[in-house]
Amino acid sequence: MNKKVLGGFYMALAASIWGGMYVVSKLILTVLQPLLLVWLRYVVALIVLALWMVITRQSWRIHRKDMPAILAIGMIGYTLSIGAQFYGTKLSTAQMGAMITSATPAFMVVFGRIFLGERVTLRRAVSAVLATIGVLMVVGIGGFNRSYQLGGFILVIAALTWALMSVFVKRVPHSYSQVAVTMYAILTATLAITPFVYAPLMRLSPGVFFHPVIFGGVLYLGVVSTAGAFFLWNKGLQWLDAGTGGLYFFFQPLIGTWLGWLILGERVGFLFWIGAFFILLGVSLVIKE
Template sequence: MRNTLFGAICLSLAASIWGGMYVVSKYVLDFIPPVTLVWLRYVIAFALLYAILKIAQRKTKTAAKLEKKDWLLLSWIGFIGYFVSISFQFMGTKLSDAHTGALITSATPAFIVFFGRFVLKEALTVRKIVSLAIATTGVLIVVGWSPNLGNYFWGSVILVGAAITWALLSVYVKVASYKHSSLTITTYAILFGLLFTTPFMFWELAAYDIQAVNSLTVLGVLYIGIVSTAGAFFLWNKGLELMDAGIGSLFFFFQPLVGSFLGWLLLKEHLDLNFYIGGTLILLGVLIVTVHKKKS
């Protein structure tokens, strides 16, 4: 019960942090191009997590023993999740819009449930399916259906790819957690994400100029690197370690919910009745599976 509750808290915090990252990244991207920003967030996150990992290993007098197959799994997580999925999110949004991106990537939990069934052999229960359906309906109500969805064909295809690849990351993080700690997985997967991103960062810098940055831009980059990357990635991976991937996937829905709320709070965006109805359904869907899990 304690593990389930702690896992739920970790996943909720991670998704909430990502929901709020939109406000910060919207400002920072006016000064720094997207791939370069991804590279910077990974450099900062890896440096912080690696230092914490080494301090933890020194205190416990233990070190993670990584074999060749472990490195291959971590490189796969870094490639499919922290490189391909994040890149697809940027590309898909650029070819469509943020609204379409939020709508399509809300399919991520459904893909996690699907891959969890076939990769992790997790049970596909009626309760899990009903919870997913209720929470997904809530997201559709919060985000709303975009009439332009059909006009963004390639952007929509790429965003579906982003949802699929993030689902794969989540499932294989669960696989890796059977043998290694969340801190080890997050640290080295981000390192591989950084390595895969580096060539594209150099290409981008050759084509685009970075605008003169100010102190707010620097603080924004540090926030994205420390809180939204090192912190949120670790919390997401830790939560998946403690819960079934299919159940944990539902907490992904807190991302658009918190993003909408912070858009209202900080950017003066309008919240209508749909937000409250959809938000209630999202919370209901999450509660159905977590309360059931506690009682089992």
């Protein structure tokens, strides 16, 4: 299969998984603090990735000169962006979280041009403008009350930092195992978060983790949406440029919004859907290209 086609499939699958992540995290965040949930998710993912490395006998070696890019992936993407996603989702809704972060592809076009020298066509420029208008509508006047607006702005930060992280993924040589790259980046984020979650972890009753929703949710977030989806996203991005590859992110709001309505019974205003239309229209322009 053509690598660009396969790369697109990997990234679309990863984005679809993340769409479901917002619904799962919304349920668990009623019990666990956002940063603690991120930490638990990463611990589970590290165990899965390390076992996979051992079973498949992949190389653990990373050259020193390439470590800064991997550290940046861990700090900017897996610490700042994912942390902002969880805090923003807690303060808003699963649908709002999925929709706002779907503007990531437009930001990836901009960062791809600035840092990687990728060509910005007219379609890509129009895409970025439309997606930005859509985000502003969803955050500011998307039919949500004021208590959700702070969450919306935090989610915009999540979208920006994830787009910036994807630039650093492109700087990592293709010769490395993407499982190893993903594992080291998650390890960086886990170490960075650990000092901030020790106290809330100690205050938590051990019985909480045996609740089916909490146990199953953390397992899903760690194994599927972290170990699996992070690997798929990084692998797909190696075969596509940042501006084009990021457009498969549009599967996230579609899945997230549908599941938010189906499972959580969330309702949104008319202007939310106008904003969503602008975001998806902007993304579809570049996909057509």
